[in-house]
Amino acid sequence: MNRQLIVAGNWKMNKNLMEAFTLASGVLAKAKKMSNKVEIVLAPPAPYLHTINSMSKNIAHVNIAAQNCHFEPSGAYTGEVSAEILHSMDIAYVILGHSERRKYFQENHEILAKKVSAAIRAGVKIIFCCGEPLEVRESNTQESFVLQQLEESLFHLSETEMKQVVVAYEPIWAIGTGKTASPAQAQDMHAFIRTQVATKYTTELADACSILYGGSCKPSNAAELFAEKDVDGALVGGASLKAEDFLQIIQARAKQA
Numbered sequence: 463m464n465r466q467l468i469v470a471g472n473w474k475m476n477k478n479l480m481e482a483f484t485l486a487s488g489v490l491a492k493a494k495k496m497s498n499k500v501e502i503v504l505a506p507p508a509p510y511l512h513t514i515n516s517m518s519k520n521i522a523h524v525n526i527a528a529q530n531c532h533f534e535p536s537g538a539y540t541g542e543v544s545a546e547i548l549h550s551m552d553i554a555y556v557i558l559g560h561s562e563r564r565k566y567f568q569e570n571h572e573i574l575a576k577k578v579s580a581a582i583r584a585g586v587k588i589i590f591c592c593g594e595p596l597e598v599r600e601s602n603t604q605e606s607f608v609l610q611q612l613e614e615s616l617f618h619l620s621e622t623e624m625k626q627v628v629v630a631y632e633p634i635w636a637i638g639t640g641k642t643a644s645p646a647q648a649q650d651m652h653a654f655i656r657t658q659v660a661t662k663y664t665t666e667l668a669d670a671c672s673i674l675y676g677g678s679c680k681p682s683n684a685a686e687l688f689a690e691k692d693v694d695g696a697l698v699g700g701a702s703l704k705a706e707d708f709l710q711i712i713q714a715r716a717k718q719a
């Protein structure tokens with residue numbers, strides 16, 4: 463397998479400044495000594511990006527992600543952060559398409575397509591989230607639901623641009639609920655996504671595309687998820703807020719590297 467293994471922690475809107483510093487310090491102190499086969503990504507709230515990026519600079523297998531960006535490069539958009547600003551701060555990734563952004567901030571396919579293009583334009587890599595709500599899973603139409611998310615917001619990219627994208631499959635019914643997709647459910651959807659990438663682009667690109675699982679990933683279930691051949695890593699929410707839990711998930715990935 464020639465694709466990058468990644469464990470990413472999405473802190474969402476959690477941790478005050480001191481807590482964020484403590485969490486980042488705790489993760490980085492151990493990360494330094496861990497296998498460089500696993501790329502570790504930290505996605506803290508925006509105000510901490512610069513500091514945590516500086517703290518992680520000397521560890522080559524650690525990168526930092528923003529949780530959002532605007533689609534315009536600059537301008538009168540009070541409160542927003544552009545991909546160009548992130549690039550100027552040397553932030554490697556931006557998470558786009560998270561279900562919480564879709565739900566609470568009305569980010570539809572069209573807005574997300576613009577944000578995806580903006581990140582590529584600025585030279586910021588993307589962690590693109592997709593995933594279905596419970597009613598879609600119950601009606602067994604999750605594949606067409608996820609395909610539409612990919613087609614409408616991601617597949618306008620060229621082959622070269624698509625190489626800058628990591629996909630995260632995050633079934634909404636598993637986010638913050640304690641209910642994880644079974645390894646088989648995760649594998650089925652990851653394989654489906656990879657096939658779609660191969661169909662739209664090339665088999666080589668699909669084989670090299672990292673696809674992460676997100677949704678109540680924790681130390682107790684990480685190893686079984688990572689045992690699936692198309693699960694290249696995880697996008698972790700709640701369990702990334704405790705250094706010990708997050709580090710255990712990274713270890714689980716490293717053990718199967």
Ligand code: 13P
Nearest residue numbers: 472637638677678699700
């Ligand atoms: P939880 O791990 O808390 O379910 O969150 C997953 C997620 O939304 C990561 O982006």
